[in-house]
Amino acid sequence: MGSEAENGDHIDEFESGFLGDLIRPEDSGYDDARTVWNGMIDKRPDLVAHCQDVADVISAVEFAREQDLLVAVRGGGHNAAGLGTCDDGIVIDCSPMNWVDVDPDTRRVRIGGGATWRDVDHATQTFGLAVPGGVVSHTGVAGLTLGGGYGHLRRKYGLTCDNLVSVDLVTADGRFLTASEDEHPDLFWAVRGGGGNFGIVTAFEFEAHPIGTELATVETWHPIEDAAAVFKAWRDFVETAPRTVSGEAIIWGIPEDPHFPEEYHDDPVAIITAVHAGDPEEGEDLLRPLREFGSPLFDFSGRTRYLDLQQGFDPFFPAHEHRYYQGSVYLDSLDDEVITEIVEREPSRPDPRILYYVWNLGGAITEVPEHATAFNGRDHPYLLAIDCKWDDSDADEAILDWARSFQRDVQVHSPGEGYRNFPGLGEDEDGEPQRSPRSDETHDRLVEVKDQYDPTNVFSRNHGVTPSESARTDGGTVDE
Incomplete structure (x- = not known):
């Protein structure tokens, strides 16, 4: 990333167009900013970017790519393996984006990428509704949804990701996309269980269900x-x-x-x-x-x-x-x-x-x-x-x-598989990265999506989906 002076110049330029807070190791709030739920995780990123909106997320992704920084993405910060932080690099922290917007007539709920299930339940229960979420309320909506999502309503209404209608997402090259069954359906397929390998979700849209209070x-x-x-x-x-x-x-x-x-x-x-x-x-x-x-x-x-x-x-x-x-x-x-x-x-x-x-x-x-x-x-x-x-x-x-x-x-x-949201520490007993078990068909299709939307593996702090060698060499394209 260049000399210390150059680094400071780049960060100052980044900060001038950034609405949220940029936190460096020398700042008083650094230890709080780098901390995640699991006290076993002790990482020291070079920079924590608290994003206030989509523009901040795009700026942070572009800065990370330009400076060739390792990227960790934090929503609720609840991942036990500590994937929401990193040593060196940048943490793109979406936790300030914790808004929830409920339409009780259509039973659709839009949720910011940094919200927790406590935020969602508080908003939906006003109308006797619920989006099937987790079983600990400070779990992040993003991590749970992208990994599948088991909760108290699972047998009646399915996984959290089964109730997903669309996502807004920032890709590795800084593009802003909406993915659904009708738009970028391959990407929408991948984010429902494939983890955060394909971009940063800035908003989720769910179907809610009437369960009373x-x-x-x-x-x-x-x-x-x-x-x-x-x-x-x-x-x-x-x-x-x-x-x-x-x-x-x-x-x-x-x-x-x-x-x-x-x-x-x-x-x-x-x-x-x-x-x-x-x-x-x-x-x-x-x-x-x-x-x-x-x-x-x-x-x-x-x-x-x-x-x-x-x-x-x-x-x-x-x-x-x-x-x-x-x-x-x-x-x-x-x-x-x-x-x-x-x-x-x-x-x-x-x-x-x-x-x-x-x-x-x-x-x-x-x-x-x-x-x-x-x-x-x-x-x-x-x-x-x-x-x-x-x-x-x-x-x-x-x-x-x-x-x-x-x-x-x-x-x-057992079939030898585990639930990707309970991943241990993301590594095996020998310290080697784990690959979340998937069928060959699913894994191969995920790699194809990765090749298209993140061919250089900007979003590498996840389980088991890396782009193919040809994609890393050639770059990749995102369809308009």
């Missing part, structure tokens, strides 16, 4: 010695439940929280949950057998405000305060053998705050044809997710080894 839920916490029976009862229930029901079966340690007596803190428990996306009274009747199973230590079931449901796990996964690892494995089944293996893993957890859980899938997710979007994994009935949280860096190796070995061992019951 209150849902019937089950959440019972059981002694760990009952875990196998609890998991089996949950499995038997969800396997015959209608598509309105989505749930999780969880192993965790009781958190140090005022809601729980101190003598229970850190004790291992098995938790079963279910959410009914429909009329609350009907949902309470439908979910009653699951609520009445066993002798739970705690029962938090009942009618729950959707906003409270969306924010329920937020206090246990605060930003910047802990070290995090999120891994995942799809499961072909949840038979008794699989349940036994999952439950028997609990005593070896290296930290009581580690939780792992099984999501039931299916329903609307499977009704979208496998290759209609770039998302892979629609046909799997269950997903095992592993969420590790700890504080001591000296424990890194032990915890990562535990999580990775768990995933490897369970793969005997």
Whole structure:
């Protein structure tokens, strides 16, 4: 990037036409600006560009390309692998672009590229609507959507990306495009599950759904010695439940929280949950057998405000305060053998705050044809997710080894694929970059889109899509 004086001149020129804030390492707000959700990630970019609008994003992309800078793109900053920041280079931070515009008549919602699901839920619930989002409200809309998007409404309304109508996007050469089924359909196909490999999404347009403001839920916490029976009862229930029901079966340690007596803190428990996306009274009747199973230590079931449901796990996964690892494995089944293996893993957890859980899938997710979007994994009935949280860096190796070995061992019951939004740290045990598992057909098509819209791999801080050698040599073209 040239001499220090030249660098300063280039940045000053960039800043003169930039509406947002440019933050350098010597600035007082630098440490806050470079921080992401996972406290394990400690990157030091040369520059953080807080973009206020599309013009800022275009300027930042053009500056990065002209100066040959490594680019990281930040929306909510919630990616556990830390892909929203980088060493050296520039972070193009869209978090100031967190606006949400709801049209209750058409049930269309336009959302800025830096918004979180808390922003979206706040705006849509005023009208009794919801866009299917994540399960932690400070998750970014951008990252969740581009990677697929599982949430509490998944079996009724599908993945987050299945509810996407269009995106506005800035490409690697600074062009501003709208992608939808009618405009740049190849690009629209790719952003629904293919990650942030193809440009910076500055706005999303979604279809919202009428769910009201209150849902019937089950959440019972059981002694760990009952875990196998609890998991089996949950499995038997969800396997015959209608598509309105989505749930999780969880192993965790009781958190140090005022809601729980101190003598229970850190004790291992098995938790079963279910959410009914429909009329609350009907949902309470439908979910009653699951609520009445066993002798739970705690029962938090009942009618729950959707906003409270969306924010329920937020206090246990605060930003910047802990070290995090999120891994995942799809499961072909949840038979008794699989349940036994999952439950028997609990005593070896290296930290009581580690939780792992099984999501039931299916329903609307499977009704979208496998290759209609770039998302892979629609046909799997269950997903095992592993969420590790700890504080001591000296424990890194032990915890990562535990999580990775768990995933490897369970793969005997799995197609060997994981959910791209729970990517570990984006690298394998040997430090090599991971390629998110995809079918050959999907991967090859993603490379074709990458060749067209980002042939020089400006957006390289993502999983597993790199342009072909010929595209890197020849440059690429974006159709008008």
